[in-house]
Amino acid sequence: MREVKTETITEEVRKIVITSSYDLGEDVIGALEKAKKVEESAVGKAILDQITENANIAKTEHSPMCQDTGLAVLFVEIGQEVHVAGGSINDAINEGVRQGYDQGYLRKSVLADPIERKNTGDNTPAVIHYDIVPGDKINITMAPKGGGSENMSEVRMMKPSDGLQGVKDFVIERVKKSGGNPCPPVIVGVGIGGTFEKCAMLAKKSLMRNVGDRHPNKFYADLELELLEMVNKTGVGPQGLGGTTTALDVHIEVFPCHIASLPVSVNTQCHAARHKSVII
């Protein structure tokens, strides 16, 4: 069995906590540049200019692209041939988050209790999702998630009779209702199927894909493009001030579901679509 020390995990998490907040992915920047060329609103175009200029400043000056450096969401795939040595993997990851948010001058946005609302002061605990996979590696993805776009997300337990049209209507309704709140242009993560909690996870996981990546199944790949076109016809536009660039992409993930169910979820991602991965 391959051994991975907890200190190594802490150090690698610390690094991607910081870089994920400073460096916007080339896929997102490319999509923003493309949008600038087709955006019909002058206000919208000016906003897209500010967004790319901002990404450039953040990258070159090593500063957070957005002041909402999020709640730390981590996807951890642990190879079943790996033994974690030196303590709890959970503690090791949270220590990396703590160090990264401190050393990277990132905002601490986590409250210890949702009702009492006192800040924990170090942005822990992170939300960590574990998967056991074949192999002897650990793959960690850090995806800081801002509150503004997360608040514009929803799970709906639809009826099987609502069908495909119901799914489309729900996605469009969610985008229109969100308006400028989630910082459009957004990336729309859609989960279809599974159970209540699985469906939400599907939408979240779909946001880990790069902008422009299509679903491997042609039916869903086509549906992604159809929904993207519809979303961009809503008129919401950059920052919700009107325009033709409401989303940079739509990602769909699906899972089998119960005969009685059609769960659908929309996890909205702002244009600061941050995620960095490391393989240990």
Add this chain to the structure above:
Amino acid sequence: MADAIKLETPLTDDKVTSLKAGDNVLISGVIYTARDAAHKRLVELLDKGEKLPFDVKGQFIYFVGPTPAKPGKPIGSAGPTTSYRMNAYTPRLIEAGQKGMIGKGEMSPEVAEMMKKHKAVYLAAVGGAGALIAKSITAAEVIAYEDLGAEAIRKLTVKDFPAVVAMDCHGGNLYQEGIKKYSKL
């Protein structure tokens, strides 16, 4: 933004009245920051008839919780947070003399009504452009509620802070007008 209107704080009624939804503005002067938790405390003070930690008359409140400043910088990244969460508090502060809000996303019809009645304006800054916006902030000082961390009230000095008039005091609303103009569904 060559066509931008220069705005100096504090704001006068005449200046507020001259602004129309869609106008680009560059703000210079002092503005104050507050988010959810600070707004809650401010309104609790008003409820008790007590004095606010700063004179809100004629002032802008910027809905922001910045990242910590790096050494040698006045502030970290400092873009706007979503404004609808302040809908419950802003009408009270407008009544107390606040003249402007800076945030992102549409505010409620109740806020719009108060803006009409008391002459106030709502400006949108670009959400997610926190590193760019920070360049227009030349000084920052925590003046109240330090225990709230990023949510503490700060007094910011700004120079040519970029924003657009999203809702004006005449009922103009760029969210509704803009989306209607570009909707093709």
